[in-house]
Amino acid sequence: GNSVTQMEGPVTLSEEAFLTINCTYTATGYPSLFWYVQYPGEGLQLLLKATKADDKGSNKGFEATYRKETTSFHLEKGSVQVSDSAVYFCALSAYYGNNRLAFGKGNQVVVIP
Amino acid sequence: NAGVTQTPKFQVLKTGQSMTLQCAQDMNHNSMYWYRQDPGMGLRLIYYSASEGTTDKGEVPNGYNVSRLNKREFSLRLESAAPSQTSVYFCASSEAAADVTYEQYFGPGTRLTVT
Numbered sequence: 300g301n302s303v304t305q306m307e308g309p310v311t312l313s314e315e316a317f318l319t320i321n322c323t324y325t326a327t328g329y330p331s332l333f334w335y336v337q338y339p340g341e342g343l344q345l346l347l348k349a350t351k352a353d354d355k356g357s358n359k360g361f362e363a364t365y366r367k368e369t370t371s372f373h374l375e376k377g378s379v380q381v382s383d384s385a386v387y388f389c390a391l392s393a394y395y396g397n398n399r400l401a402f403g404k405g406n407q408v409v410v411i412p
Numbered sequence: 413n414a415g416v417t418q419t420p421k422f423q424v425l426k427t428g429q430s431m432t433l434q435c436a437q438d439m440n441h442n443s444m445y446w447y448r449q450d451p452g453m454g455l456r457l458i459y460y461s462a463s464e465g466t467t468d469k470g471e472v473p474n475g476y477n478v479s480r481l482n483k484r485e486f487s488l489r490l491e492s493a494a495p496s497q498t499s500v501y502f503c504a505s506s507e508a509a510a511d512v513t514y515e516q517y518f519g520p521g522t523r524l525t526v527t
Contacts, residue, residue, distance in 0.1 A: 331513035342504075343516075345516075388454060399460060400516060
């Protein structure tokens, strides 16, 4: 079946540090891949996406590259800010015709000033 | 343009009580979704509606029913609430087409506690 695995545990880092959150997936066919972000007390919002192999999604300084050979879509940011503190979810869509998403468990990111 | 709205924001129920969570979107989207979010579990799909007039089960449909009232509205009903249904519930909507994947837009959530 279709599934997404994110690295375990929260991520705590200092302002201006480099952020990486790992995401790997299992899917039939050729899924689209997404990163969603959830700020405290809010719903999820799309951060970036990639729809085919080797595509790079980017937004707000975040980047992720769709790697078919390693079935991965790792999220990176070169210099985080306190305002990046949030929960980050990796997701895939491989259910043709109905746009369903399968989500990873999410990673809490805390950026300390 | 309000996007996706959900009511209520918070709710406390006793075991066995029933309630309906309401969701509406003003983006003219065809597809709508209900998720629950539990600590350490990510988001799990309860039910979805690919288009007006259709509904289908997701990963965790037991104990829930849904109604796609019209293109704008998609409600989630708990007929007899159980403590295991304590969660944060999110509604989402998106466009839909056979060969294109669209972004889902999420509401602010309903925090439900069942005692």
